[in-house]
Amino acid sequence: MTLNLKDKFDLCNSIADKFQRARCRISLEREIVREGLKAELDAVSLYETLALMTKKPQVRNVVEDIAREEKAHIGEFLALLVMLDDEQMDGIKKGKKEVEDVYGR
Numbered sequence: 869m870t871l872n873l874k875d876k877f878d879l880c881n882s883i884a885d886k887f888q889r890a891r892c893r894i895s896l897e898r899e900i901v902r903e904g905l906k907a908e909l910d911a912v913s914l915y916e917t918l919a920l921m922t923k924k925p926q927v928r929n930v931v932e933d934i935a936r937e938e939k940a941h942i943g944e945f946l947a948l949l950v951m952l953d954d955e956q957m958d959g960i961k962k963g964k965k966e967v968e969d970v971y972g973r
């Protein structure tokens with residue numbers, strides 16, 4: 869079962885137990901950041917596709933610049949996620965090592 873963010877927000881606010889409510893809100897904050905991260909990843913894919921499609925170099929240059937800005941936004945959301953989720957940095961490091969083990973550096 870997945871809840872949308874509004875449902876989860878309402879769920880968190882309905883929890884009577886203070887400790888459980890706080891845990892729910894921490895989980896909600898992480899989910900908000902992950903949703904932002906997903907949107908930025910989609911934006912990069914969109915702008916890179918648009919850059920490939922346009923025939924006008926001026927349009928391509930601007931769209932490629934916007935794609936680079938979106939990559940910085942990905943970095944911002946990742947930094948937030950690492951701050952909010954103690955396990956995330958370990959996951960990034962493990963994933964990086966597994967890729968390096970398979971493909972080398």
Ligand SMILES: [Fe+2]
Pocket residue numbers: 908911937938941
């Ligand atoms: Fe963005």
